[in-house]
Amino acid sequence: xxxxxxxxxxxxxxxxxxxxxxxxxxxxxxxxxxxxxxxxxxxxxxxxxxxxxxxxxxxxxxxxxxxxxxxxxxxxxxxxxxxxxxxxxxxxxxxxxxxxxxxxxxxxxxxxxxxxxxxxxxxxxxxxxxxxxxxxxxxxxxxxxxxxxxxxxxxxxxxxxxxxxxxxxxxxxxxxxxxxxxxxxxxxxxxxxxxxxxxxxxxxxxxxxxxxxxxxxxxxxxxxxxxxxxxxxxxxxxxxxxxxxxxxxxxxxxxxxxxxxxxxxxxxxxxxxxxxxxxxxxxxxxxxxxxxxxxxxxxxxxxxxxxxxxxxxxxxxxxxxxxxxxxxxxxxxxxxxxxxxxxxxxxxxxxxxxxxxxxxxxxxxxxxxxxxxxxxxxxxxxxxxxxxxxxxxxxxxxxxxxxxxxxxxxxxxxxxxxxxxxxxxxx
Ligand SMILES: Cc1cc2nc3c(=O)[nH]c(=O)nc-3n(C[C@H](O)[C@H](O)[C@H](O)COP(=O)(O)OP(=O)(O)OC[C@H]3O[C@@H](n4cnc5c(N)ncnc54)[C@H](O)[C@@H]3O)c2cc1C
Numbered sequence: 001x002x003x004x005x006x007x008x009x010x011x012x013x014x015x016x017x018x019x020x021x022x023x024x025x026x027x028x029x030x031x032x033x034x035x036x037x038x039x040x041x042x043x044x045x046x047x048x049x050x051x052x053x054x055x056x057x058x059x060x061x062x063x064x065x066x067x068x069x070x071x072x073x074x075x076x077x078x079x080x081x082x083x084x085x086x087x088x089x090x091x092x093x094x095x096x097x098x099x100x101x102x103x104x105x106x107x108x109x110x111x112x113x114x115x116x117x118x119x120x121x122x123x124x125x126x127x128x129x130x131x132x133x134x135x136x137x138x139x140x141x142x143x144x145x146x147x148x149x150x151x152x153x154x155x156x157x158x159x160x161x162x163x164x165x166x167x168x169x170x171x172x173x174x175x176x177x178x179x180x181x182x183x184x185x186x187x188x189x190x191x192x193x194x195x196x197x198x199x200x201x202x203x204x205x206x207x208x209x210x211x212x213x214x215x216x217x218x219x220x221x222x223x224x225x226x227x228x229x230x231x232x233x234x235x236x237x238x239x240x241x242x243x244x245x246x247x248x249x250x251x252x253x254x255x256x257x258x259x260x261x262x263x264x265x266x267x268x269x270x271x272x273x274x275x276x277x278x279x280x281x282x283x284x285x286x287x288x289x290x291x292x293x294x295x296x297x298x299x300x301x302x303x304x305x306x307x308x309x310x311x312x313x314x315x316x317x318x319x320x321x322x323x324x325x326x327x328x329x330x331x332x333x334x335x336x337x338x339x340x341x342x343x344x345x346x347x348x349x350x351x352x353x354x355x356x357x358x359x360x361x362x363x364x365x366x367x368x369x370x371x372x373x374x375x376x377x378x379x380x381x382x383x384x385x386x387x388x389x390x391x392x393x394x395x396x397x398x399x400x401x402x403x404x405x406x407x408x409x410x411x412x413x414x415x416x417x418x419x420x421x422x423x424x425x426x427x
Contacts, residue, residue, distance in 0.1 A: 008233040009209055013039040015422055016227050016238055017415075018214060019246035021049020023403040025197040026415030027244045027422075032204035036423055039238060040201065041212040041229055043247075047198045050375070051408055053191030056367050060313045061277055061320045063370060065290045065304030066190035067094070067183045068408045069176060075409060076184065082196045083186055090309055091182040092289040096153070097355070107153040107292055108174045112145040118180060127167030130381055136167025152294035156301045157326050159271060160380045169379050177407055187312045190408065216257045217243065217400075224399030242422040246403040246415060248374070249390035260393055266386040269378045272329035272336055274371050276300070276347045278364035280319045284308065285357050298350040299325045299335055299343065320367065323347045329373040340369040376406075399425070 015031045017024045020042035028040045046052055052063050070076050079087050094106045111117050127136035133154060137146045150170070151162045158165050186192040202208055209231055216228040226239045245252050253265050276299075290304045300323035306313040307320065314320050325343065327335035335343060348361040358364055377387050394400050401418035405411025 007209070007231055009039050009041070009212075009229055009231070009236050009238050010037070010207060011236070012239040013037050013207075014240070014426060015039075015242045015244065015419065016041070016240045017244045017246065017419075018227075018252055019049065020044075020047040020194075020198065020208065020210070021246060021411065022051055022194065022197075022408045023246035023405055023411035023415035023418075024049070024244065025194060025201065026412035027246065027403055027419040028201045028206050028208075028415075029197055029204070030416040031419040031423060032201050032206040034423060036419075038201065038206040039209065039240075040206060041209045041214070041231075043211065043213045045211050047208065047210065048191050048194030049246075050372070051190045051194050053189030054368070054370070056277075058315050059277075059279060059306075059318070059320050059367060060189050061306045061322055061367075062190045062304075062309075063372065064273065064275055064324055065302060065309075065322065066408055067177070067179055067290070068185065068190070068193065069179055070184055070409055071176070075413075079184060079193075082200065083193065086187040086192065087184050088187050088310055089182060090185050090289055092308060093180050093182060094290045094292065095288050096292040097295070100354070100356070102286070102288060102291055105180070106178075107150055107294060108170060109178065109180065110149050112141055112149075115141070118178070127171065129166070129168075130384065131167040132163045132381060133165035133167050133170050134162040137162075137170060152296075153292060153301065156294055156296070157271075158379050159326065159328055160378065160382075164381050165379055166381055166384065172406065176410060185309050187310050189306075189310070189313060193408075214247075214252065214255045217252060217255045218257050219397045219400070220258075222397050224397060241399050242401070242426050243399060244401045244403050244415065244418045244422060245394055246411070249394055249402060249404070253390040253393045256393070256397075264393060265390050268386055269380070269383055270329055270374045271376050271378045272327050272333075272371065272373050273375045274325045274327060274335055274343060274369060276323045276325065276344050276369050277367040278321045278323070278344075278348065278351070279314075279367045280321060280358065280364050281317065282319055283317055285319050285321060293355075295354060297354055299323070299346050300350070301326050321351070321364065326375075328378070329371075336371070344369055 014036040017040040031038045124139045212231040218226045289308045302324040325335045327333045344366045351358045352361045403415040403418040405414040
């Protein structure tokens with residue numbers, strides 16, 4: 001169970017955290033554990049950010065397949081400390097679907113003949129900030145392999161040509177988000193981890209406010225002084241010298257007082273995702289936890305089967321498939337612009353043909369379509385300066401710390417690092 005909501009904040013805090021997703025909760029947990037007076041605020045009614053678990057009758061499913069990629073013993077021990085026996089091992093790697101068959105390993109894990117899986121293929125220098133994914137990958141794997149094997153999937157996810165995707169992005173995904181043998185997972189979904197973290201924060205004396213928005217972030221002389229919050233009980237001013245930003249930087253930068261010049265924070269093109277959930281009257285459909293699909297006939301780029309992550313997610317005789325359809329949140333986008341019913345129809349058809357996982361498109365029963373309009377800023381070299389504008393602005397303010405991660409555990413770690421730095425600075 002998540003902690004009970006609080007309606008009004010205390011009037012001062014050692015540390016105020018904006019956003020209660022993995023990064024914000026990671027920051028708050030570390031700081032509260034060190035005895036700091038912490039307040040966490042989130043505009044949503046629920047903690048967890050993108051890492052929430054939804055319920056529908058006896059079914060539980062996550063807002064997208066969310067593997068907490070754990071690559072070190074300390075983080076594993078940390079997870080065990082929070083989840084105990086509810087941390088389960090899922091002995092299935094992410095797979096990819098190609099030419100009518102599922103094969104082990106993500107598209108990013110595939111390797112040209114002669115280059116072993118997982119090994120760094122070419123001793124190439126780290127890509128420069130503006131180097132494209134096409135160039136960064138081609139120097140490591142050869143252009144022919146990249147265009148045939150990696151391009152279709154990466155373009156399906158990010159929505160721009162490989163020549164415009166920053167090179168650091170796929171290399172980071174390769175290194176940090178690999179789970180070649182399987183992964184650890186909370187038995188009742190990724191949201192369970194978030195709820196447990198939130199509970200630990202409040203047990204340690206931290207204050208957690210949901211449905212709370214930032215009205216102003218007062219930064220006289222480029223130094224954090226206070227945060228004005230609107231919440232269920234009205235408007236409150238919280239005096240603080242340290243603020244961690246895990247909410248989108250642009251949204252926070254627009255609340256700075258004094259205000260930055262109007263053109264200092266350009267609007268960003270975002271990447272969205274529509275997740276179509278189906279209930280199937282079988283215990284297992286794919287045998288897999290997560291399958292990546294680059295085929296353009298399938299609207300989804302990733303399909304996850306929740307009971308193969310944890311059998312506790314739905315009854316023994318049923319399965320839940322989530323189909324992640326990446327798109328732009330604009331009316332002319334062929335996915336976003338579709339009605340829920342039309343998109344679900346296209347997804348159900350694809351499950352029958354070409355995937356062949358159900359006998360006919362009428363077999364899976366639609367559970368829900370969830371739309372996430374702002375999944376992440378479109379990773380496009382053409383908007384790199386716009387992406388970096390708000391973070392630069394915030395980094396110029398003393399006492400403001402930016403906790404940004406591109407994955408669950410990465411975000412938790414970023415939050416913890418910021419909290420440690422903020423507490424050290426406050427001393
Ligand atoms: C479909 C999908 C699948 C994914 N799969 C994986 C995966 O398998 N493994 C993995 O590691 N990662 C995955 N990710 C990425 C992962 O979800 C993110 O990296 C992680 O959630 C980032 O955590 P965060 O705390 O930085 O941000 P978020 O989770 O986005 O949380 C930010 C919080 O800030 C709040 N907020 C926003 N604006 C404001 C405001 N103005 N004031 C106050 N609060 C605000 C939001 O309500 C939210 O709670 C996936 C993402 C998506 C969309």
